[in-house]
Amino acid sequence: MGKLVKKIVRSINVDLDKCNGCRACEIACAAYHAKPRYSSFNPNRARIRMVIDAQNDEWVAVRSTNYTKAECDGRRTYTINGKKYSECSFCGMICPSRDLFKEPDSGLPLKCDMCEGEKEPLCVQICSRNALTYEEREVEVEADEQVKPDEMELGLQSLIDKYGMQKLSDAFARMSQKG
Amino acid sequence: MRYAETGYNLEVDLSRGNIEKVETDRRLTELHLGGNGTAAKIIWDRVPPEVEAFSPDNLLIFSAGLLVGTPVPGCNRTMVDTISPQTNFFSHSIFGGYFGPELKHAGYDKIVIRGKAPDLVYLWINNDKVEIRDASHLKGKGAQETAAIIKEELKDPRIQVAAIGLAGENRLFMASIEHVNASAARGVGSVMGDKRLKAIAVRGTKDLQVANPEELFKLCLKHSQDMHASPFVGDLMAIEWNDAFHHDNFAWGNARVRRKGFWTQEIEDRWKEYTLKIRDRLQGCYNCPKNCHLVVKPPGRQRYILKCFGKGTWHMAAFKEIDFTFDILALSQEYGVDSYAAPQVIAFAIELYEAGILTDKDLPDFPSDSGDRFYYLLEKLVRREGIGDVLANGVYRAARQIGKGAEEYDHNTIKKFEQVPIKLGRVNYPYYLMYCTSDKMAINQTEGSYPQDPIADPVERQKFVDEWIAAPERFKRYFMEWEPRTNPSVEASINICDWNETMHYVDDATGLCAFCSSFRGQFGGGTAYHIYNIPAFINLAAGMNIDADDLWQIARRNRNLVRAINVSRGLRRADEKPPEDHWKIREPEKEKELLDEYYKFKGWTQDGIPSKATLDKLGLGYVAEEFIRRGILTGNEDNLYTETPCYSDEKQKENMQFSALRKSSEFTLTEYLKKNK
Ligand code: SF4
Ligand code: SF4
Ligand code: SF4
Numbered sequence: 001m002g003k004l005v006k007k008i009v010r011s012i013n014v015d016l017d018k019c020n021g022c023r024a025c026e027i028a029c030a031a032y033h034a035k036p037r038y039s040s041f042n043p044n045r046a047r048i049r050m051v052i053d054a055q056n057d058e059w060v061a062v063r064s065t066n067y068t069k070a071e072c073d074g075r076r077t078y079t080i081n082g083k084k085y086s087e088c089s090f091c092g093m094i095c096p097s098r099d100l101f102k103e104p105d106s107g108l109p110l111k112c113d114m115c116e117g118e119k120e121p122l123c124v125q126i127c128s129r130n131a132l133t134y135e136e137r138e139v140e141v142e143a144d145e146q147v148k149p150d151e152m153e154l155g156l157q158s159l160i161d162k163y164g165m166q167k168l169s170d171a172f173a174r175m176s177q178k179g
Numbered sequence: 180m181r182y183a184e185t186g187y188n189l190e191v192d193l194s195r196g197n198i199e200k201v202e203t204d205r206r207l208t209e210l211h212l213g214g215n216g217t218a219a220k221i222i223w224d225r226v227p228p229e230v231e232a233f234s235p236d237n238l239l240i241f242s243a244g245l246l247v248g249t250p251v252p253g254c255n256r257t258m259v260d261t262i263s264p265q266t267n268f269f270s271h272s273i274f275g276g277y278f279g280p281e282l283k284h285a286g287y288d289k290i291v292i293r294g295k296a297p298d299l300v301y302l303w304i305n306n307d308k309v310e311i312r313d314a315s316h317l318k319g320k321g322a323q324e325t326a327a328i329i330k331e332e333l334k335d336p337r338i339q340v341a342a343i344g345l346a347g348e349n350r351l352f353m354a355s356i357e358h359v360n361a362s363a364a365r366g367v368g369s370v371m372g373d374k375r376l377k378a379i380a381v382r383g384t385k386d387l388q389v390a391n392p393e394e395l396f397k398l399c400l401k402h403s404q405d406m407h408a409s410p411f412v413g414d415l416m417a418i419e420w421n422d423a424f425h426h427d428n429f430a431w432g433n434a435r436v437r438r439k440g441f442w443t444q445e446i447e448d449r450w451k452e453y454t455l456k457i458r459d460r461l462q463g464c465y466n467c468p469k470n471c472h473l474v475v476k477p478p479g480r481q482r483y484i485l486k487c488f489g490k491g492t493w494h495m496a497a498f499k500e501i502d503f504t505f506d507i508l509a510l511s512q513e514y515g516v517d518s519y520a521a522p523q524v525i526a527f528a529i530e531l532y533e534a535g536i537l538t539d540k541d542l543p544d545f546p547s548d549s550g551d552r553f554y555y556l557l558e559k560l561v562r563r564e565g566i567g568d569v570l571a572n573g574v575y576r577a578a579r580q581i582g583k584g585a586e587e588y589d590h591n592t593i594k595k596f597e598q599v600p601i602k603l604g605r606v607n608y609p610y611y612l613m614y615c616t617s618d619k620m621a622i623n624q625t626e627g628s629y630p631q632d633p634i635a636d637p638v639e640r641q642k643f644v645d646e647w648i649a650a651p652e653r654f655k656r657y658f659m660e661w662e663p664r665t666n667p668s669v670e671a672s673i674n675i676c677d678w679n680e681t682m683h684y685v686d687d688a689t690g691l692c693a694f695c696s697s698f699r700g701q702f703g704g705g706t707a708y709h710i711y712n713i714p715a716f717i718n719l720a721a722g723m724n725i726d727a728d729d730l731w732q733i734a735r736r737n738r739n740l741v742r743a744i745n746v747s748r749g750l751r752r753a754d755e756k757p758p759e760d761h762w763k764i765r766e767p768e769k770e771k772e773l774l775d776e777y778y779k780f781k782g783w784t785q786d787g788i789p790s791k792a793t794l795d796k797l798g799l800g801y802v803a804e805e806f807i808r809r810g811i812l813t814g815n816e817d818n819l820y821t822e823t824p825c826y827s828d829e830k831q832k833e834n835m836q837f838s839a840l841r842k843s844s845e846f847t848l849t850e851y852l853k854k855n856k
Pocket of ligand 1: 018019020021022023024025026050061123126127128129130131132
């Protein structure tokens with residue numbers, strides 16, 4: 001048994017029934033993470049995306065969770081109140097089967113960081129309809145030595161997956177020599 | 180550096196299959212802002228008055244407003260401008276949803292379409308990659324069906340589509356352009372169909388620059404939260420259950436019968452229950468916290484999204500109930516017909532049948548139930564089959580084509596255009612002016628900033644005025660003087676008409692939704708956007724430096740340019756009349772005075788033509804020159820428009836940079852109308 005430590009778990013709850021499909025969450029997220037901050041309002045840079053199929057009354061806000069190089073079989077469907085959803089509609093993985101959560105120019109993964117440092121995530125702040133609500137809970141967990149990869153590492157990982165370690169380290173060596 | 184706008188238009192020539200990305204002139208933004216302002220400039224420059232609607236030389240212009248795609252909440256409108264086959268004048272239409280922002284992110288402010296494709300095509304705009312694609316497989320398909328097929332074949336659910344249905348393909352004068360939860364009305368679908376353009380599909384992933392991103396974003400975040408909390412923003416008729424306003428006051432059938440007392444608690448409960456049964460959710464447009472749309476799935480029909488007063492027009496025209504509307508809309512929106520003009524032309528045909536002017540020969544196997552008759556005629560109409568081919572040209576033309584006294588039944592059009600069905604008692608002065616002089620052909624595109632009705636209680640009236648941030652001071656005076664069952668003075672009426680129309684021109688240039696702005700002042704006075712706070716958004720987003728007076732001047736310029744286009748196409752005072760029996764009791768002398776004084780105030784001739792002095796002062800000297808060349812003006816007209824400053828001692832510029840929304844917790848439209856109607 002590892003040592004127990006106190007930890008704050010931050011989470012966002014999504015109430016699909018309250019969503020009006022305005023996509024303001026996408027805009028706010030993109031703005032907050034733009035460099036310089038607020039310099040872009042491009043939904044394609046957001047770490048939260050609306051999966052919309054109006055004809056099926058499908059309006060689902062999905063936050064990106066993790067990067068993966070492999071797509072899953074993604075074949076399951078769920079029927080809720082007579083409306084059929086693909087499992088992809090709820091999935092936050094940054095996977096190769098779709099262009100969600102990737103920088104439009106570079107294709108690098110965009111992972112939700114819960115707006116670290118803000119009292120409330122931006123997507124929640126702008127969602128006045130309360131489809132997105134924020135929750136903080138204190139929990140006791142086993143001390144976890146593992147460090148989660150940050151955005152840069154995720155980006156590197158995706159480049160490794162795309163080009164292979166060898167090519168990447170060659171390029172890295174070449175670039176470091178040039179200074 | 181261009182801010183808020185992309186600085187590029189997409190020019191598409193469907194005859195030659197040519198596509199070009201063209202940089203635009205930043206000075207035009209300063210003069211006209213964008214949207215229908217810059218579209219009017221293009222039409223003035225490139226579509227001479229000899230060019231008819233169905234000529235390949237007519238242009239069909241989609242414009243995302245200046246602030247569309249920026250974080251300004253509730254700003255998502257795409258304006259569709261062209262020459263209308265129905266009126267032969269400038270046709271103005273708008274739709275919300277998601278199309279405009281996507282277009283901006285694809286790198287364009289406008290799509291300018293000329294020519295005619297040899298066969299049915301659709302346009303696919305994927306950032307810089309633009310193609311004209313075959314659409315033969317989409318022929319006859321419904322509007323949303325088309326959108327779904329396109330998204331599927333291009334393998335991207337995030338594509339935004341604007342499409343026509345069968346009505347547009349068959350060039351019905353009342354054909355709309357449909358997009359997810361919105362539609363461009365007033366006949367622009369017929370021009371799209373004439374160009375053999377089934378749809379436009381857009382996908383954009385580029386950035387859009389604004390001048391002061393941080394300040395703008397923070398302001399917009401706060402404004403969006405305020406808008407959500409405000410009952411003075413959005414379409415309350417979508418969410419309140421009592422609709423006595425339309426059902427007791429508007430006219431049923433072919434704009435004929437007023438059914439006072441129709442609305443009862445029993446109707447309200449029953450309609451509410453039915454609506455809740457088939458309604459999946461309330462829904463909004465891009466970057467707007469309101470919920471003006473109903474996502475519905477009536478039994479046996481596909482799901483669709485309903486908006487605005489389409490919720491009432493169909494069953495009122497057919498003397499039916501709300502279930503009828505929900506059901507027929509599932510068809511009519513897929514066919515792509517306007518919910519104002521189409522029900523009216525059908526009700527008109529039914530009257531002609533009852534009067535024996537149309538017979539069983541024109542309408543073989545015509546059903547007896549009014550609802551069945553609607554379905555019957557809708558099918559004929561969208562296929563231009565038999566009598567449908569005549570009705571498809573709108574009430575005005577159909578009446579003349581049919582003859583035999585049918586003209587008598589065309590009693591609700593202005594400038595050949597179907598009007599909202601309202602029949603009232605005594606002439607209303609500001610409304611008289613709005614109906615007569617609007618170049619937008621529709622009262623709901625003209626009214627909206629000044630309340631429709633006075634407040635009887637002097638204490639409440641004073642309170643209303645005290646909290647009325649949106650109003651320039653003179654309107655507070657007019658409102659304080661306004662007693663129930665009286666008309667405002669001539670001076671007040673002219674100013675009211677002027678303010679109302681000005682705010683629409685502001686919205687239609689910036690892309691702001693009228694339900695957050697120009698249309699919502701009339702019910703409660705607390706609209707989210709007004710002449711005083713809009714400049715702050717424009718300045719932060721577009722890097723301009725304008726105040727309320729500058730904004731008013733730009734709107735005035737756009738108003739005069741649209742008027743000039745119509746004047747060059749023959750519009751004169753004789754055309755400026757309200758629908759025939761709109762008011763039972765008329766005041767011809769007063770009406771003449773109103774029109775005389777309005778023209779003077781606008782700086783127009785007594786024939787409704789902008790004078791040389793007015794045009795010159797607005798920087799539209801080129802219009803004056805053309806008018807003189809064509810003999811429309813002599814060049815000696817020196818009647819200048821009346822200046823109406825927005826700032827005063829009570830409203831100093833420094834304090835009006837950004838004024839918050841009027842607060843209210845308990846406002847409902849139902850109560851408001853009950854009290855003041
Ligand atoms: S901001 Fe909220 S209501 Fe709007 S799309 Fe996102 S989750 Fe839905
Ligand atoms: S929590 Fe922050 S990073 Fe995550 S989706 Fe919301 S706005 Fe984006
Ligand atoms: S107020 Fe209503 S119609 Fe206007 S943008 Fe918002 S949701 Fe759309």
